[in-house]
Amino acid sequence: MSRIPAIDPKTAEGPARELLDAVQSALGVTPNLFRVLAQSPKALEGFLGLYGAAAGFALDKATQERIALTVAQGNRCDYCLAAHTAIGRGAGLSNDEMRLNRQGASGDAYAAAIVAFARAVNDKVGGVSDSDLGAARAAGLGNRELVEIIATVAINVFTNLLNKVAATDIDFPRAAPLAELRAAA
Numbered sequence: 001m002s003r004i005p006a007i008d009p010k011t012a013e014g015p016a017r018e019l020l021d022a023v024q025s026a027l028g029v030t031p032n033l034f035r036v037l038a039q040s041p042k043a044l045e046g047f048l049g050l051y052g053a054a055a056g057f058a059l060d061k062a063t064q065e066r067i068a069l070t071v072a073q074g075n076r077c078d079y080c081l082a083a084h085t086a087i088g089r090g091a092g093l094s095n096d097e098m099r100l101n102r103q104g105a106s107g108d109a110y111a112a113a114i115v116a117f118a119r120a121v122n123d124k125v126g127g128v129s130d131s132d133l134g135a136a137r138a139a140g141l142g143n144r145e146l147v148e149i150i151a152t153v154a155i156n157v158f159t160n161l162l163n164k165v166a167a168t169d170i171d172f173p174r175a176a177p178l179a180e181l182r183a184a185a
Contacts, residue, residue, distance in 0.1 A: 004166035006035035015041035019048065031083065032171045033159060050155050057148045059114070062091040064152050066101040066111055067118040071156040073102040073178060074122045079163035080156065081175035099181040113139030114149060121153045 009020040009030050016038040023034045037044040054064060065088040072080035081102070088098050097107055104119035106112040117136040120128045136146060162168070 002032070002036065002167050002169050004036050004039060004168075006032045006169065007038040009035065009038075012038060016044070019044045022048070032168050033079065033083070033163060036162065036166050036168050047155075047158065050151070054148075054152060054155060057152070058144055059148045059152065062088070062093055063111060063114055065091045065093060066097075066106060066115050067149060067152045068156045069098055069101040070104050070115050070119045071122045071153055072160060074104075074119060075157065075160040075164070077160035077163050078174070079168045079170050079172075080160050082170050082172040085175040086172045095181075096185065099178070099185060102178050102181070110139060113141060114145070117141065117146070118149050118153050121150055122157065126150075 007016055007020065009017065009024060012020050019041055020030055020034060020038055024030045034044065037047055055061075057064065059067075065084055068080065068084040069088060072084055085098055088101075089095075093101070100106050101115055104115055106115050113136055117128070117132060120132040124132075133146075136149075141149070
């Protein structure tokens with residue numbers, strides 16, 4: 001059971017209701033993450049602003065999902081692993097690719113550089129080395145991509161932290177443990 005309760009969209013009032021209605025309209029569902037965030041309509045509003053801005057990033061949706069998976073794995077967020085496995089599938093990622101992403105890798109060389117840099121940003125809490133940055137640049141990542149990777153990591157760290165503190169009820173199919181996926185590969 002969630003330690004910070006999810007707001008029921010049907011009984012929400014004021015700005016929380018308006019924002020949850022907007023989420024429902026945009027996504028066709030209102031995941032528990034958004035319902036927990038609705039405890040603070042301003043926090044939900046801010047998150048939706050960042051989430052919406054990410055839709056205009058040069059990094060495509062599949063790449064953003066790759067980053068979300070490596071960050072969720074690194075931060076051990078079961079809610080986000082479940083959500084981004086489902087969303088990643090919808091973005092065209094295969095099960096093998098998502099397993100690699102959770103390990104900080106990819107079957108695609110360019111995506112591998114992105115995921116490796118995202119993992120370094122997350123694991124080192126931003127304190128990446130010159131070699132981390134050099135490897136990303138050598139793979140063809142420019143300043144725009146680097147900033148967008150960092151922003152995507154930050155968005156996902158926020159949801160990881162919220163879901164772990166809140167113990168948000170998982171409303172997506174659970175993601176298999178990484179060890180189980182490795183054994184099956």
